Amino acid sequence: MESCNCIDPQVPADDLLMKYQYISDFFIALAYFSIPLELIYFVKKSAVFPYRWVLVQFGAFIVLCGATHLINLWTFRIHSRTVAVVMTTAKVLTAVVSCATALMLVHIIPDLLSVKTRELFLKNKAAELDREMGLIRTQEETGRHVRMLTHEIRSTLDRHTILKTTLVELGRTLALEECALWMPTRTGLELQLSYTLRQQNPVGYTVPIHLPVINQVFSSNRAVKISPNCPVARLRPYAGKYMPGAVVAVRVPLLHLSNFQIYDWPEVSTRSYALMVLMLPSDSARQWHVHELELVEVVADQVAVALSHAAILEESMRARDQLMEQNVALDLARREAETAIRARNDFLAVMNHEMRTPMHAVIALSSLLQETDLTAEQRLMVETILKSSNLLATLINDVLDLSRLEDGSLQLEATTFNLHSLFREVLNLIKPVASVKKLSLTSHIASDLPMYAIGDEKRLMQTILNVVGNAVKFSKEGCISISAFVAKPESFRDARIPDFLPVLSDNHFYLRVQVKDSGSGINPQDIPKIFTKFAQNQSLTTRNPAGSGLGLAICRRFVNLMEGHIWVESEGIGKGCTVTFIVKLGIPDRSNEFKLPFVPKVPGNHGSTNFAGLKVLVTDDNGVSRTVTKGLLMHLGCDVTTASSSEECLRVVSLEHEVVFMDVCAGLDGYELAIRIHEKFTKHQDRPLIVALTGNTKKVTKENCMRVGMDGLILKPVSVDKMRGVLSELLERRVLFETV
């Protein structure tokens, strides 16, 4: 659009007004055309504008207005019809558009306004979220700090390290100026400054524990803000210019092992606390935030747990050290005891032998001496010697037995023996002694007492002898009665034997033996003591220098080993006493009875020959050998028949002969002979044993002998001893093949 700045010179007076109107209209048109351009430009630039068509409308409106104004320029002067028409058109259009726009804007402007409000709202929201984000981040960081702190604290079990680490980490996390820990003193009446963050060696400040501020802190488990001026917070000279930093204190529970009962959490009342004081930097105008306080509380709790763990560990390590020491001491003691026992056993073993040897010599020689010619005086002396040495020997045996019994190393034997003959023997042994003392001896063996029993015969005899011997020893006159019978179950429930619980079974029975004497008796109060070894009965009337005090103790041990019980009853001094014991013996079953000691004893190799009358046949074609062998066998007591050839042998051999000795040097003759002998006696059970005597040391000889059914092979030369051994083995085993 051209703009014409030409001023019409025709109308000078209203020309000025015209001029101004002209210029204004021009600028209006200019503006009206540039506004849409600007709008279009900026809308294009912005990405978001929802109402584009409104813009179009608005643009059209403005353009038309502008056009109108522009066309106005031509209407100042006389203008043609065309211009008027154009002007009118433009105006009409403008009117339409502007009305439309006006109508439209009624709807649109509220919308646009609400957009604005929403924008404001969103901005507020964003600000709020930002704030919350900030908070969360701080919390998360706090959490992280706590975890790290906890990790640091819990990574050690050393008390000091725990506390020091706590202070350091807290200081770092919260950027503290100072952090201090006050621990209760031993007396519990004061708090002592134990650890600080900045100061290397805290001087021993103490504060009394019952300050109000401290009580306040101890009474709650929260971190409490305290005044910077209170004694616990005044740690070092105040260096800031304006204000000291805010101070917070929290309690740290200290738990001891004694606080932990099993299944029981420590009670609050038994706790003692330490005080942790934290100071923010001075002059920083920082305040304690809630999350920081929470952090401090959590840390304090963690420290408490870590400290308690450390305490428990310390305690358990101490206990373990103690146990180890005890173990070492016990081990040493055990080894010492073992050494002592071994030394004692060695001593006993040696003394046993050493003591017994001379004893045997004395006893043997004394008894020999007794049998020589002696004067009466000498005889008396020898008898005394003999008696004393017998006693001594008994004593030695007793001591040895007792020590073995105590050891538990004594084991009873279990053999089958004749019970009745045992009692007979005891009686036989005691009768002479009793008759010398003019005591009458009666015995009563129950008829239902088994003939045979399984047990330790020797020790049972020892026990009975001891008991009966005591009865005889301590009786000056009167009678002794011995009774033995099978104990019935009813008698077990006896008040006198409270601890005795017999077990009844099919292959055991309980033997009850009672020995009554009418001698000096025992004071009932002394009864428990008589089974104690070496305790002598001190009663004047019964003092017997011959007793050693061991006998009854040993008896009791034996009886106990036999799962029985022994006890003494006496009504008092001078009223005699009764000794009763019950022992468990086995019942031999039927088959055992035949294995009883009626087995004939097998003679030893060097005993007297029991080849007496043994009929043997010697076959040898060599006269010299034959004679030698015959002489050998005759020396051993055999009844020897000789044959000088196989035919003669076959003629002579009979069932009477137990053994046939034949020389097999002469080739196959001997083997042939063996076969023929076999044939002769095939129908008979006990044919003679065929034994080859040969100097032939070939292996094949042995095989040949076995092949033809020989019972033995002996190599020449044969000595007397060898022949003896060979014969006994042959007779026992019915076969003997000497290794070639």
Next chain:
Amino acid sequence: MDGIVQLQRQLVDYTASLFHEGFLDDQFNQLQQLQDESNPDFVVEVVTLFFEDAERLLNELTKTLGQPSIDFKRLDAHVHQLKGSSSSIGAQRIHRVCISFRNSCEEQNVEGCLKNLQQVKQEYSLVKSKLETLFRMEQQILAAGG
């Protein structure tokens, strides 16, 4: 008394020398052990038996070896007998010679056999004289009352 002691000592020495020179071995001791009250002349009897047996066998051996065709089996049988007898009484040296004699027989070595026969005869006469001396000494002691 002295004489008997001396005689006894002589006997012991002589016996010892016999053992030492290898004429007799342990088997002879065994024989002596078998002599007791029930059998007082056992040793003499056995030895006499041996002498008879040995002489017979030696004659047989000489005869067999003198044959133009030598029956080695028969020879061997005899030597075997002699070996057995000599070992039974403990005549060690004869026993040894018999062993080598048997080897010669197995080899059918005539020269060897002849040589062995010679050896056996020699040994036999030696042992015979020694044993006879021994018995004479024993008799002397017995006669003197020891």
